[in-house]
Amino acid sequence: MVEIYIDGSCMGNPGPGGWAAILLRDGERLELKGSEPQTTSNRMELMAAINGLAHVPEGEEVTVYSDSQYLVKTMKAGQRRKKNLDLWQQLDKLSEARKVSWVWLQGHAGHPENEQAHQLAQEMAERAQRPTHFDSTGRVHMVDVSEKGPTSRVAVARGRIGMQPATLELIRRGEMAKGDVLAVAKIAGILAAKRTHELIPLCHPLQISHISLEFDLDEEKSEVEVAATVRATERTGVEMEALTAVAVSLLTIYDMCKAVDRGMKIQEIRLVRKSGGKSGEIVLE
Structure with missing residues (x-):
């Protein structure tokens, strides 16, 4: 029970x-x-x-x-x-x-x-x-995490890109002129997650222990969904790293396919789960 x-x-x-x-x-x-x-x-x-x-x-x-x-x-x-x-x-x-x-x-x-x-x-x-990136006077600052103890952190983010069915088929077959779209998008997402602190001004540099990206080709909706999982033992969470991995992966897919499909739409980049730290586990989907 x-x-x-x-x-x-x-x-x-x-x-x-x-x-x-x-x-x-x-x-x-x-x-x-x-x-x-x-x-x-x-x-x-x-x-x-x-x-x-x-x-x-x-x-x-x-x-x-x-x-x-x-x-x-x-x-x-x-x-x-x-x-x-x-x-x-x-x-x-x-x-x-x-x-x-x-x-x-x-x-x-x-x-x-x-x-x-x-x-x-x-x-x-x-x-x-209350926003965490503003001090008591309203000025922007980086949150001080020095007093926090390292804990196991996990974040999962998702996003999708819609396209023409013919474009999806080219991706599935690996026949896009620029090469293997999903392989390049995966590498791009991993690199982006590792360099999130260089892209988002107030993010902390983290020692990431694991990054994985999964791609789901949905023929019915004619879209590619990207899911990123990031793990680290750190004083702060890895949500931004997971979100950045998804965003850059989707942008890479767009870049590699835009010559044949200018109407692609990137949609619904969001955090779906996080765990670790004081806030514990938060499940959004």
Whole structure:
């Protein structure tokens, strides 16, 4: 049996928000948390439930505890959803694949896990509200990470480039005039990740231990999706390195194919997961 304690928080509603999920199973504990710059408290509650259930294997029994009547009543009574339909669809799909019980807890009633989830969600909301690259006077500065201890850091980013079907076929066959598009894009992404601090002014130079890039050719959508994973044992995260790897890989694909397809579109470069450091694991997709 898995127990999940969740909470969401929002500064302003709508405004910067945070969510947290605490998973307990066989004496083990896992804390998940994340934030968004512009959201609502209800969406943060849903995000907490989604990310919590995503870490439970399909078919397992799980009890979700929440102080949100909006969430618990909707899931237990099957009430009609009027807003946040994108998140409700994700939550319904996850719930259907698991044996989920939904339990409402009185908020701020002293339950330790509920209180901890609330605190984590508030911390994430506050963090989403304040930029880290400005000092107390509003001037730009590089964040001082010297007092942080090195931890294992992982970041995964994705992005895609749409093109004509004929262009995708040339890439798949390796018949583009400039050469093997994906091989060159992979090398470009790796090099870019290693030199991120030279491209993004306030990034720290890092000792990266692993960089991998994967390419998925989607014939139905006529696009190439790039996924980059970066690992390091460092005092700060590697999100920017993963994002830079994806961006430069996609730009390289564009450069190598632009002679035959000027209408290519680079889209949806985003972080999908990160772990390590004080913020723990944050799963965005």
